[in-house]
Amino acid sequence: MIALRSPALLLVVVMTFASGCDYVSSPIVDGGGDPITGDGVTRKVLLEDFTGHRCNNCPGAAAIAQQLHDIYGEELILVGVHMTTTFAAPVSPPNTDGSYATDFRTEAGNAYETSLGVSFLPNGSISRKVYNNSLLQGEAAWSSAIADIIGQPADLDIWFSELTYDGLSNTVTAEVKVAVLNPVVGDHNLTIYLIEDHVVDWQYNNDPSLPDPNVEEYDHRHVLRTTVSGTWGVPLVTGSAAAGDTITLSYPNFPVNAAWDPANCSLVAYGYNTASFEVMQVAEGAFQP
Amino acid sequence: MTRTPVLRGAAGALFALSLVPVLAQDQGQLHGNFSIDGQFYNKDEAIGAVLPPQRLASNAWANLIYTNGNFEAGGRFESYEPHLAGYPAGVPYNGSGVGYRYIKFKVSDLEITAGSFFEQFGQGMVFRSYEERYLGVDNAMDGIRLKYKAYPGVYLKGFIGRQRLGFDNGLTKGVGIVRGADAEVSMSELLDSNWTSANNLIIGASFVSKYQEDRDPALDLPQNVGAWAVRANFTTPKWNIYTEYAYKINDPNGRNDFVYKNGQAFLLNATYSVKGLGVSVGAHTYDNMFYQSDRASPTPFDLNINFLPPLAKQHTYNLPATLYPYATQPNGEVAAQGEVFYKWKKGTKLGGKYGTKLALNYSNAYSLDSTDLGAADDTTRRYGYTTNFFRPGDRTYFQDTNVEVRKRLTPTWELALTYLNLIYDIDVIQGKPGKSVVYADIFILEGLHNFSDKNSVRFELQHLSTKQDQGNWATALAEFTFSPHWFVAVMDQYNYVTLSPTFLKDGKTEVEPERLHYPITSVGYIRSGTRFQMNYGRQRAGIFCVGGVCRTVPAANGLSLSITTTF
């Protein structure tokens, strides 16, 4: 009686039950996790880890970023962008032992926080590309979002034709070359980050693999310190660019802050589409390889 | 799509209204509401006030519903230019556009909804799609829903669709597909003529499942994850007993570190009430019950398929409600609550001339007793842990003992006295690691005095004392109302930290941290269904909770204006 009077409802009920459950008995995929290889220039992926020294779930996310770097090697470039007053600013009122007194925020980080609407950490963005309808990705989505982009043929090739650090004047001189491999349409900008790896400072922690909830000497990786090109970069392509074009941008004698250790510093350059903010290619060069 | 916003808005309204003469017989009606919250932010470094670069932010919503006989259509227009600071808790809302739209019609006992809808199965432990607009929670479904009254007392529901994720000049949806069905039988209605008692037994069962593609190279993730629940509710004129059990199969997700363990939830509630006395007790246990339609959803607030109610009293007074509220721990908690409401009648010894009301409440929450399976091999580690389902673990998350006595003393004076004792594990509940558990005592005195039939004043004095976290707080509030249209309120909160840690300024001088006041004034005007309210002053950083879902409200200083109207 019921079935005759509402076939539609019955159909939904049956469909629901039939499609319900995938029990998995062996979670690990054999031979899973191999990076994709191919010929020609491929797109590298920029993983921006939005983090902060007072965010207790962030060490877990940073560990995931490192694991992904171990899998993908040079194809994946990591940057830790410390942002938000709640998580990256010095603790207020200050602690008597001087812990968490560093201000990790940067002008660029603050601008990205506002434009991306970041309030919950840890968070991240994979080449600033929308994945699963969101620009922001929790660390659980990084693996799949990266797999979506990495290894694909690239339209741009970026490299540092010159990157020298002068210890006497504490400046770095860089020349970035961008080669257009396939025709490119739309305005593109080039942004250059200056990042410092292995910054040792305090960190709140929830990750059981580290002993303390307050880690005094935590190894902060790939910390964004400043931008050489300005927060939103400089114009790279205006309107369109034909295959075979090469663009060169020079940054002579950019001052490096005395507090940063040049042995751990590098520049990250990426070209992005200004309409969609998607990063089309990225390159990294260390000060002292 | 990219016409000017003014034209787009006017076009939208005219389109909705143009439907009316086409479809209307003389019963067609169009009603709706409008709400806007605007805020202008001032700089205030002393409290670490948030200062968005736009300086002015607003959230606005307009709902319209058209009904005509068995047909209904509606929609909501939303605007965030930009959204208020700290709102929403999950992925950001941005721009203006349509965030919700649906058509609904009834064909005898079958109701069909196409488009956006909200729905709940049982207590919501396997499925609840709802909105709490001022909290920023909205996980509306977008798809098809069918509701069918198969027989008097037999109710069936089914749906399929995707959930709302955020808002970017329009609705954005999560990637997972969610579908479910629910059946409920109310025995007294079903057996109507044979059922002569005043008691009733209602039983129900639901099944929900989600689908999301597995693109993970290293793990074999289940693409279809199902959860089911059964419930029973037995009622008599004095008693009401409710119980529900839910089970979820392996659901590795970003919130549980991708373990393949199943999830379970159980709750039990019993209430006894007669005139003048009400008693309620409840207990529940949750294990691994985060259920989101995107297993890697950006935050714990997005794309939740279910809702796990906390067993803690929702306080209305400012200090306990915004400093130390309890939020459900879906990955594992065991909780219990007991409550008594009693009224001493007029004329009795304790009742006095007008009666005295008493409310007692005790609630607690513990971690769930679980044993890690260890990392003997990769597969074992993936299965996570085992639990003893009903046993609380050794960590107390929360304990709240409170009593409230309310009494009218004279025809123009009424007083209420409240005492709370809190044990609050701020490390787990608010994610502030390393901080010790907060032990707090709160005293509140509230008084209401009527000057005349139309004018009255209400005041509150609240005091919180604790040796942890921010130290002591005192709040004073006075609200003057001039019925039926006006009210003016003044409030100040003072953090007179008593165990203040001194700190070294410039490494040399010892300085005490500033003791801060947070004054704020409000003015409001109400006329039938419309309300205007303006606030000016300092807003303390706090937590705003509705139903166990909390979002942090950042400290702010400035002017805010809100207008709501229903028409």
Place this chain on the structure above:
Amino acid sequence: MRSILAFAFVALHALPSVAQTAGRMPSAIVETLDGKKFDTKDLSNNGKPIIVNFWATWCAPCKRELSTIADKYAQWQEETGVKLVAVSIDDTRSKARVAPYVNGQDWDYEVLLDPNGDLKRALNVNNVPHTFLLNGKGEIVYQHNNYEPGDENELYDRVKELVGKK
């Protein structure tokens, strides 16, 4: 922002010509205190006025309003036959508390539960307390948001008007 204002502007100005008919109680499924389902379009009081008041156990002004009216309710019923239906929007967190609270306060109202906000949305309620007054034919003739001591007098004046007019 501009589009939403335009939308509201046009809608609000065009409305009077469209919705001259008074609103009726929409059809929404709510629950009674003993769990039975009830369709609100069946709400009736034998031709006498009905007050539909939205409240919640966590809403202090709502509880004040219902307590104040409770002292006068018997007299109101005697004089006008009005019925007050208190619709609680408590969700599953505090739903269990409603019946003990209502009884602990010794209220005589008819209480309905709207745990997922279906009736609240159907009537376009923004926040509680929100009160609607229905005349004998089930049409909404008055509504009021917020509560201040003394508002119940304005409400009762409207109730008396309805009964006096009849």
